[in-house]
Amino acid sequence: MTTPAVEEYLAVAFRLQEEGDAVTVAALTQRLALSHASVSLMVKRLVQEGLLERGEGDLRLTADGEQRAAEVVRRHRLAERFLFDVLGLAWDDVHDEAGRWEHVLSPAVEERLDGVTGHPDSCPHGHPIPGRVSTVPVELHALSSLQAGERAVVVQVRREETTLLRYLASLGLLPGARVLVEQVAPFGGPLLVRLGSARYALGRDIAGRILVRKGAR
Amino acid sequence: MPSWHQGAAGKESRRPHEQPVIALAGNPNVGKSTIFNRLTGLHVATAYYPGTTVEVAVGTARLDGRRATVVDLPGSYGLGAPSEDQLAARRALLEARPDVVIVILDACNLARNLYLALELLDLGLPVVVALNLLDEAGRAGIQTNVKRLSELLGVPVMPTVAHRGQGVRALLAAALRQAEAPRSRSGPSPNYGAQLEAWTSGPLAALEATEHQWAPEGLSARGLVLLLLEGDEEVRDLARGSAEGQDVLRHVLALEEEWGRLLAQPPALVIAGARHGLASAIAARCQRRMPLGRRLRERLWKYATATTTGIPIALAVLAGLFAFLYYVGGFLSGQFDRLWGATASPALDTVTRFLLPGQAADVLLWGIDAGINASLAVGIPYVLTFYFLLAVLEDTGYLNAVAFLSDSLMRRLGLQGRALVPLIAGAGCNVPAVIGTRVLSSRRERFIASTLMVLTPCSARTAVIMGSAARFIGLAPAVAILGVAALLAGGTGFALNKLLPGRPGELIMEVFPPRRPPLRTVLVKTWVRFKDFVVRATPIVIVGSLVMGVLYETGAIWRLTSPLSPLVEGWLGLPPVAGLALVFAVLRKELALQFLVALALVEYGGHVDNLRLFMDSRQIFVFALVTTIYFPCLATAAILGRELGWRSAAAIMALSIGLALLVGGAANQVLLRV
Numbered sequence: 001m002t003t004p005a006v007e008e009y010l011a012v013a014f015r016l017q018e019e020g021d022a023v024t025v026a027a028l029t030q031r032l033a034l035s036h037a038s039v040s041l042m043v044k045r046l047v048q049e050g051l052l053e054r055g056e057g058d059l060r061l062t063a064d065g066e067q068r069a070a071e072v073v074r075r076h077r078l079a080e081r082f083l084f085d086v087l088g089l090a091w092d093d094v095h096d097e098a099g100r101w102e103h104v105l106s107p108a109v110e111e112r113l114d115g116v117t118g119h120p121d122s123c124p125h126g127h128p129i130p131g132r133v134s135t136v137p138v139e140l141h142a143l144s145s146l147q148a149g150e151r152a153v154v155v156q157v158r159r160e161e162t163t164l165l166r167y168l169a170s171l172g173l174l175p176g177a178r179v180l181v182e183q184v185a186p187f188g189g190p191l192l193v194r195l196g197s198a199r200y201a202l203g204r205d206i207a208g209r210i211l212v213r214k215g216a217r
Numbered sequence: 218m219p220s221w222h223q224g225a226a227g228k229e230s231r232r233p234h235e236q237p238v239i240a241l242a243g244n245p246n247v248g249k250s251t252i253f254n255r256l257t258g259l260h261v262a263t264a265y266y267p268g269t270t271v272e273v274a275v276g277t278a279r280l281d282g283r284r285a286t287v288v289d290l291p292g293s294y295g296l297g298a299p300s301e302d303q304l305a306a307r308r309a310l311l312e313a314r315p316d317v318v319i320v321i322l323d324a325c326n327l328a329r330n331l332y333l334a335l336e337l338l339d340l341g342l343p344v345v346v347a348l349n350l351l352d353e354a355g356r357a358g359i360q361t362n363v364k365r366l367s368e369l370l371g372v373p374v375m376p377t378v379a380h381r382g383q384g385v386r387a388l389l390a391a392a393l394r395q396a397e398a399p400r401s402r403s404g405p406s407p408n409y410g411a412q413l414e415a416w417t418s419g420p421l422a423a424l425e426a427t428e429h430q431w432a433p434e435g436l437s438a439r440g441l442v443l444l445l446l447e448g449d450e451e452v453r454d455l456a457r458g459s460a461e462g463q464d465v466l467r468h469v470l471a472l473e474e475e476w477g478r479l480l481a482q483p484p485a486l487v488i489a490g491a492r493h494g495l496a497s498a499i500a501a502r503c504q505r506r507m508p509l510g511r512r513l514r515e516r517l518w519k520y521a522t523a524t525t526t527g528i529p530i531a532l533a534v535l536a537g538l539f540a541f542l543y544y545v546g547g548f549l550s551g552q553f554d555r556l557w558g559a560t561a562s563p564a565l566d567t568v569t570r571f572l573l574p575g576q577a578a579d580v581l582l583w584g585i586d587a588g589i590n591a592s593l594a595v596g597i598p599y600v601l602t603f604y605f606l607l608a609v610l611e612d613t614g615y616l617n618a619v620a621f622l623s624d625s626l627m628r629r630l631g632l633q634g635r636a637l638v639p640l641i642a643g644a645g646c647n648v649p650a651v652i653g654t655r656v657l658s659s660r661r662e663r664f665i666a667s668t669l670m671v672l673t674p675c676s677a678r679t680a681v682i683m684g685s686a687a688r689f690i691g692l693a694p695a696v697a698i699l700g701v702a703a704l705l706a707g708g709t710g711f712a713l714n715k716l717l718p719g720r721p722g723e724l725i726m727e728v729f730p731p732r733r734p735p736l737r738t739v740l741v742k743t744w745v746r747f748k749d750f751v752v753r754a755t756p757i758v759i760v761g762s763l764v765m766g767v768l769y770e771t772g773a774i775w776r777l778t779s780p781l782s783p784l785v786e787g788w789l790g791l792p793p794v795a796g797l798a799l800v801f802a803v804l805r806k807e808l809a810l811q812f813l814v815a816l817a818l819v820e821y822g823g824h825v826d827n828l829r830l831f832m833d834s835r836q837i838f839v840f841a842l843v844t845t846i847y848f849p850c851l852a853t854a855a856i857l858g859r860e861l862g863w864r865s866a867a868a869i870m871a872l873s874i875g876l877a878l879l880v881g882g883a884a885n886q887v888l889l890r891v
Binding site (some may be wrong): 125198200213 | 294295297303326328331332357369370408409410411413418482485488489490491493494495497498501517519522524532559617620621622624625626634707725726727728729730
């Protein structure tokens with residue numbers, strides 16, 4: 001039986017590895033805001049349970065540990081997605097809230113969350129959601145390649161230009177925004193894109209820099 | 218080049234305004250101008266806020282003997298993005314230093330609109346919200362709990378239906394209350410969640426530990442930190458200028474680095490995401506949507522923007538406009554002329570001749586009788602009709618649909634779809650249209666758009682075409698002149714796009730749903746613009762007519778025309794006096810015809826229809842064509858110089874004169890041979 005405390009350690013180790021940082025007692029201490037002593041103790045226990053292994057000066061998740069950690073992180077990020085997308089919680093509240101959900105979700109609820117949020121690939125902050133068995137790579141399309149009548153979710157805006165990025169942001173064209181392409185003007189003209197109750201005409205170049213995932217959710 | 222009101226150079230203490238200053242902020246098309254007009258009455262149409270770099274409309278609002286200055290900020294979606302509109306709004310806001318900001322929200326699209334409100338609250342400004350377009354939201358099945366919105370935002374929220382004037386008085390009262398309330402440095406600030414607040418606490422503490430003399434005045438510490446984090450170059454530059462600022466900036470950069478690692482996003486996006494999250498959450502908590510069937514205007518909208526139906530509709534609308542202008546303008550012109558000829562003209566004649574000796578009376582009659590008669594017959598009817606049509610077009614939102622459809626065509630002319638709105642406004646008057654090119658993203662586009670505008674007949678020039686070619690030789694030649702002008706403008710745009718380095722900017726434009734234009738708003742808009750036209754035009758017309766009268770009565774006119782005669786008579790094939798009319802018309806374009814008509818009146822007496830007495834069809838055609846293309850008018854030249862610099866202005870003027878002589882001469886030569 002994995003306790004919430006163990007899950008918390010595994011998740012933090014998972015995030016550190018994901019970000020390419022070394023998993024060390026010091027790093028864990030800092031992230032978890034706990035004392036060095038209690039972290040050392042827990043690390044020792046996790047090593048004994050075969051979830052962590054010691055490397056050269058740092059720690060690594062074992063295969064077993066990594067799988068369990070991925071489950072926790074998956075639940076966390078799915079919960080964030082749900083809280084943000086469906087319940088409309090503020091972008092910034094969802095992390096703390098999901099921190100509680102990640103320990104209590106049953107596999108059935110997890111699956112429903114996944115369905116309700118449209119099998120998302122990333123949390124509202126843009127981190128990938130680990131898949132249970134294997135992640136099907138999601139195909140990203142340029143918004144400009146969509147036909148009239150197609151729906152999509154903004155995944156990423158290529159960020160060469162901060163001016164454009166901030167302008168789009170002020171319009172609400174941010175990752176996670178759901179859009180419907182209503183019209184495509186002829187002769188390489190702009191796209192008419194619906195976002196909420198607003199419509200925007202976007203030139204092909206700009207639409208080409210907005211990467212989306214096709215589908216309603 | 219920081220343009221914040223206060224720099225590091227010296228911090229003057231906050232001077233209380235003589236009367237409270239209220240700034241109006243809001244997204245485009247939320248009824249901001251309507252509220253502005255309602256608040257200030259029609260006393261001030263457009264004025265410029267003194268001492269600012271940004272031109273904004275300013276007026277005075279009165280309530281129970283109290284007065285307040287109202288500053289209408291440019292419409293924008295936010296204040297942060299370094300795009301023209303948002304920078305302009307922000308600069309105007311900071312330079313006006315308002316005691317209260319009324320932020321006008323569209324109840325139909327509350328979530329997006331709240332973004333701007335949150336941004337203003339973030340800056341620590343005292344805010345009153347006007348929740349506008351409630352009638353439209355109601356029709357769309359959206360119900361809003363106003364009290365709840367007010368609680369969630371922590372500021373007063375006043376419901377309004379501005380075009381009917383509902384709630385505007387209460388809004389003003391609420392704004393004045395807020396303006397007169399003692400300023401607390403910590404107003405309600407949006408809460409983006411514990412995590413973001415915790416993250417920003419570092420730089421905030423560093424900032425609050427100092428006096429931050431470097432910072433622009435009137436902004437809260439929190440607002441400054443957010444601006445710094447968002448990567449605002451203006452504020453960052455100010456911060457770099459002092460040791461204290463550099464210290465705060467170090468904290469900010471450390472946080473930026475951390476966010477980049479943790480969130481894989483630049484801070485500007487992190488904050489924008491947080492703001493949108495909060496805005497959506499607030500909107501969701503105070504609005505309910507009832508599903509309604511697909512409404513008529515949604516369908517209309519679809520037809521207007523779809524390729525197959527949209528283009529024929531656009532052409533039909535254009536033809537309809539032209540026909541309306543031709544018939545209604547022509548009708549008004551005839552009526553005004555008849556009325557003047559039957560009543561005022563004989564009366565003026567009798568009185569003037571009774572008071573003054575022969576030749577002096579003749580000169581005076583040139584100015585007051587012939588001058589005003591010409592205005593009534595030529596300038597006023599067509600200009601009035603045009604302004605009415607323009608107001609209808611603007612207020613239905615149809616121009617948006619056309620901008621969307623025409624973007625790919627406009628790109629070939631070196632512009633983008635957005636340029637269509639100022640271009641069409643340019644068909645009303647070039648002066649505000651040239652100012653309106655500020656919405657375009659680059660200098661290149663502004664230059665091209667201004668050039669095309671100068672070549673597009675404004676309402677005064679259309680009046681000349683209508684009053685001469687259409688009236689005396691028929692509708693087809695008038696259409697031909699407009700066609701030639703359109704071809705010239707198109708060809709020029711195409712050539713400029715090829716010749717000038719660079720390429721047109723990309724289109725990002727909100728496309729508004731069509732609206733039934735409120736009649737009152739349309740009439741008010743028409744009247745304000747028309748009044749402006751008459752007030753400016755009439756004195757010039759009268760003085761110009763008087764000068765013309767002196768020249769004519771003394772016979773000097775014939776001596777003056779002789780130097781121009783090779784060009785005017787030889788190349789263009791016009792009567793010599795037409796050349797003089799063309800020279801005078803640089804003051805105001807409609808003078809070109811008015812002088813000729815006035816001359817006809819004095820020379821031959823009787824009705825205005827005497828233009829044919831000294832010009833044949835070919836000459837009328839060439840005259841109208843040349844008038845349409847050459848040199849727009851002095852006011853346009855001045856505004857071009859101011860907006861684009863004198864070299865660009867001179868180039869545009871030279872181009873227009875050259876093209877006019879070329880095309881006019883060619884037309885003359887061709888017609889002579891037919």
